[in-house]
Amino acid sequence: MTALDSVLAQCRSENRAALIAYIPAGFPSKQGCHKVIQVLADAGVDAIEIGFPYSDPVMDGPVIQEAADISLRGGTQASDVFEALKTASGTGIASVVMTYWNPIEKYGVEKFAASIADNGGSGVITPDLTIEESAEWLKSAQSHSINPIYVVAPSTKDPRLARVTSVTGGFVYAASSMGVTGTRETVSIDAKDLVSRIKKVSDLPVCVGLGVSTRDQARSLAEYADGVIVGSAFIKLLLNAKDEQSGLDAVSHLAKELAKGVREGR
Amino acid sequence: METFDALGHFGQYGGRFVPEALIGALEELEAVHNQTQKDPEFIAELAELHRTYTGRPSIITEAKRFSEHAGGARIFLKREDLNHTGSHKINNVLGQALLTKRMGKKRIIAETGAGQHGVAAATAAALMGLECVVYMGEEDTRRQSLNVARMKLLGAEVVAVTSGSKTLKDAINEAMRDWVTNVHNTHYMLGTVAGPHPFPTMVRDFHKVIGEESRAQMLELTGRLPDAVLACIGGGSNAIGIFNAFIPDTDVRLIGLEAGGDGVETGRHAATINGGTPGVLHGTRSYVLQDKNGQTVESHSISAGLDYPGVGPEHAYLHDLGRAEYRAINDDAAMNAFALMSRTEGIIPAIETAHALAGALIIGNELGPKANLLINLSGRGDKDVQTAAQYFGIPL
Numbered sequence: 001m002t003a004l005d006s007v008l009a010q011c012r013s014e015n016r017a018a019l020i021a022y023i024p025a026g027f028p029s030k031q032g033c034h035k036v037i038q039v040l041a042d043a044g045v046d047a048i049e050i051g052f053p054y055s056d057p058v059m060d061g062p063v064i065q066e067a068a069d070i071s072l073r074g075g076t077q078a079s080d081v082f083e084a085l086k087t088a089s090g091t092g093i094a095s096v097v098m099t100y101w102n103p104i105e106k107y108g109v110e111k112f113a114a115s116i117a118d119n120g121g122s123g124v125i126t127p128d129l130t131i132e133e134s135a136e137w138l139k140s141a142q143s144h145s146i147n148p149i150y151v152v153a154p155s156t157k158d159p160r161l162a163r164v165t166s167v168t169g170g171f172v173y174a175a176s177s178m179g180v181t182g183t184r185e186t187v188s189i190d191a192k193d194l195v196s197r198i199k200k201v202s203d204l205p206v207c208v209g210l211g212v213s214t215r216d217q218a219r220s221l222a223e224y225a226d227g228v229i230v231g232s233a234f235i236k237l238l239l240n241a242k243d244e245q246s247g248l249d250a251v252s253h254l255a256k257e258l259a260k261g262v263r264e265g266r
Numbered sequence: 267m268e269t270f271d272a273l274g275h276f277g278q279y280g281g282r283f284v285p286e287a288l289i290g291a292l293e294e295l296e297a298v299h300n301q302t303q304k305d306p307e308f309i310a311e312l313a314e315l316h317r318t319y320t321g322r323p324s325i326i327t328e329a330k331r332f333s334e335h336a337g338g339a340r341i342f343l344k345r346e347d348l349n350h351t352g353s354h355k356i357n358n359v360l361g362q363a364l365l366t367k368r369m370g371k372k373r374i375i376a377e378t379g380a381g382q383h384g385v386a387a388a389t390a391a392a393l394m395g396l397e398c399v400v401y402m403g404e405e406d407t408r409r410q411s412l413n414v415a416r417m418k419l420l421g422a423e424v425v426a427v428t429s430g431s432k433t434l435k436d437a438i439n440e441a442m443r444d445w446v447t448n449v450h451n452t453h454y455m456l457g458t459v460a461g462p463h464p465f466p467t468m469v470r471d472f473h474k475v476i477g478e479e480s481r482a483q484m485l486e487l488t489g490r491l492p493d494a495v496l497a498c499i500g501g502g503s504n505a506i507g508i509f510n511a512f513i514p515d516t517d518v519r520l521i522g523l524e525a526g527g528d529g530v531e532t533g534r535h536a537a538t539i540n541g542g543t544p545g546v547l548h549g550t551r552s553y554v555l556q557d558k559n560g561q562t563v564e565s566h567s568i569s570a571g572l573d574y575p576g577v578g579p580e581h582a583y584l585h586d587l588g589r590a591e592y593r594a595i596n597d598d599a600a601m602n603a604f605a606l607m608s609r610t611e612g613i614i615p616a617i618e619t620a621h622a623l624a625g626a627l628i629i630g631n632e633l634g635p636k637a638n639l640l641i642n643l644s645g646r647g648d649k650d651v652q653t654a655a656q657y658f659g660i661p662l
Contacts, residue, residue, distance in 0.1 A: 022449050054560075054561065055561040055562040056428065056430070056435065056439050056548070056562050057439070058285070058439050058442040058443060058446070058548075059285050059443075059446065060443075061443070062429075065429055069429075069430075072561060077559045078559060079375055087613075101283055101546050102546040102547065102554070102556070102560040102562075103560035103561070104560075105545060105637070106545060106556065106558065106559060106560030107559075107560065127285055128283050128284055128285055128549075129283065130281075130282050130283065130284065130286070130289065131270045132270045132271065132272040132273060132281070132282060133281050133282065133283060134270075148585060150286070151285065151286055152286050153285065153286045153287035154447065155286075155287050155288075155289075155290045155291075155450075156286050156287075156289065156290070160286075160289065160290075163270065164286065173287075175286075175287065178287055178444060178446065178447055178448075178449060178450070179443075179446060179447040180443045182449065215393060231325060244627065262323075
C-alpha cells in the first residue's frame with residue numbers, strides 16, 4: 001500500500017474528497033518549486049503531482065505549456081523531478097509524478113520506477129501511455145510497489161474503462177471534459193457521468209481533473225468524486241505574481257480555499 | 267497482471283501513444299479504413315477522383331541532361347509534381363476526405379510545414395464541402411507565405427502556431443490539442459506516415475499508388491526494375507509511397523534522403539534516422555531528434571517540408587532491417603541539385619524533392635552509366651521561389 005493509497009483511504013473514511021495539486025518541477029524556478037510544494041502541503045493539500053516538463057505536451061493548454069517552457073529553459077531534468085518528489089514526500093503528504101512517456105523511456109523504464117520509489121513517490125500518472133504499450137511499465141511499477149495511474153476521458157467507452165481501470169493503481173484520473181488542461185468557467189456535466197461509469201467497473205478512488213480553479217467547483221466535484229485535481233489555477237497565480245512571495249501567498253490562499261471546498265461537498 | 271495486444275507495430279516501432287480521449291476516434295478510423303480498403307465502391311470512387319481530379323497516373327520523365335551530372339546513370343522522374351495541387355500530398359487527402367465523409371464528420375484539421383499538405387487538405391475540404399482548419403508554425407507561415415494565401419483562397423482557416431520552435435512539430439502539437447477537444451465532429455487529416463496507429467499504415471495505403479504505377483511504368487519503359495529508388499524523407503510519406511511496391515524486390519535498393527541542414531555533425535539538421543535515436547514523439551515510436559532527457563530537439567533545414575524531428579515508424583523499421591538506406595543531404599547540396607534540375611530539365615522541383623535529386627547525383631556516380639535510378643519528384647518548386655531567390659541572390 002502506497003502513501004497515496006493510505007491518504008485516499010483516509011479521506012474516504014472522513015467522507016470527503018481529497019485535494020491533489022499539480023506543480024511542474026523547476027517551476028517557477030528550481031528553488032521556487034520546493035517552496036511551492038511546502039506552501040501547498042502547509043495549506044492542507046492531500047497529495048502533490050510533480051510534473052516532469054516535456055517539450056511536446058499535447059494534453060496541455062497554454063498555461064502549463066508556458067510553465068513547462070520556463071522550467072525547461074531553466075535546465076530541468078530527471079534529477080530535479082526526483083528532488084522535488086523527495087521534498088513533497090518529506091512534507092508527509094503523498095506525492096506522485098506526472099509525465100509524458102518519452103522522458104520515462106529515455107531515462108529507462110525500470111530505473112524510473114525505482115527512482116520514484118527511492119524518493120518516496122507513490123506512483124506516476126502517464127497521460128499518453130496506452131495500456132497496449134504498458135507491459136514493461138506495469139511490470140516495473142509492480143516490482144517497485146508504485147501506483148500506475150491512468151487518465152480516462154468522457155469519450156472512453158465502458159468496455160475500455162474496465163480494461164484501463166483493471167491495471168490502474170492508486171486512483172483513476174478522470175478528465176472532466178474533452179480537451180486540454182486549463183481553467184474553465186464551469187466543469188462540464190460529462191465529469192459526473194464519467195465518474196459514475198467508472199464506479200460501475202472499478203472500486204478504485206476516482207479523482208477528477210481538468211478545469212478546476214475555485215472552491216465552488218471543488219465543492220460540487222467533491223459531491224461525487226474521491227479527489228479533485230488542480231494544476232493550471234496554481235500555475236496561473238505564479239505566472240501572474242509580481243514577485244515570488246506574493247505568488248506563494250496567492251497559492252497558499254487558493255489551496256486553503258480548495259481544501260475547504262473538498263470538505264463541503266457532502 | 268493483464269497485458270493487452272499492441273497494435274500497428276513495425277518491429278519495435280509504431281504503436282499508439284496518445285491520451286485516452288483519442289482512442290475511440292483512432293479505433294473508428296482504423297475500422298473504417300480497413301473496411302474501405304476492401305470495399306469496391308470506395309476503391310472505385312477514389313480511383314475515379316484520381317483519374318479525373320488528381321491527374322493520375324502521373325507520368326515518368328527521363329532526365330537525360332541531368333543524368334550527365336549523375337555519372338551517366340539513367341534517371342527517371344516520377345512526376346508527382348504534376349498532380350493537382352503540385353505534390354504527392356493530394357493522394358492522401360482525397361483518401362482521408364472520403365473516410366471523413368464515411369465517418370459523418372464535417373470538420374477536418376491538418377498540420378502543415380511547407381504548406382503542401384495544408385494546401386492539399388484545404389483543396390480536398392473545398393471539393394467535399396468540409397470545414398478546414400490548418401495549423402502551421404509561425405516561422406513556416408513566413409517561409410511559405412504563398413501557400414498560406416493559397417489555403418485561404420481555398421476557404422481554409424490558417425492558424426499560425428507560436429509555441430515551441432514555431433515549425434511543423436509545434437503545428438502537430440496544436441492540431442492534436444484541437445483534436446482532443448473536438449474529436450466528436452472533427453477528423454485529424456495527418457499529412458504523413460507518422461503519428462499513432464492507424465495513420466502510418468493508412469497514409470501509406472493512400473500513397474502506395476505511386477510505387478505501383480512507377481513499378482509498372484519502369485518495366486514498360488526499360489524492361490526491368492530500377493537499380494535504386496530514391497525519395498526525400500521528412501515524415502516520409504512520398505518515400506514510403508514509392509518504396510512500398512518495391513519492398514519485395516530485394517535487388518532494388520531503396521534510398522531515403524534526409525535533410526542534413528548545415529550538416530549532421532553540426533547538430534543543425536533534420537536527419538532523424540542519421541542523427542536521432544529511438545523514442546516516442548507525436549503518438550508513435552520511431553527515431554527522434556532528442557536530448558539525453560528525452561526532450562525533442564529542434565530540427566533545421568532550408569526545406570520547411572522536411573524540417574521535422576521525427577520520421578515515420580516504417581522507415582525506422584526498414585532502416586534497422588537494412589531493407590532501405592538513409593543518407594543525409596546538406597542544404598547546399600540540395601540547392602545545387604535544385605538549380606541543376608531547373609536548368610538542365612526545365613523542371614523547378616520543391617526544395618524537399620531537391621534532396622532526393624542531390625542523392626541521385628551521388629548514387630548515379632557510385633553506380634555508373636549502366637544504372638537506372640527512379641526518383642520520386644514529389645513536388646514542384648513554385649512555392650519555393652522566394653527561398654531559392656534569396657539563396658541564390660536573385661533580387662525580387
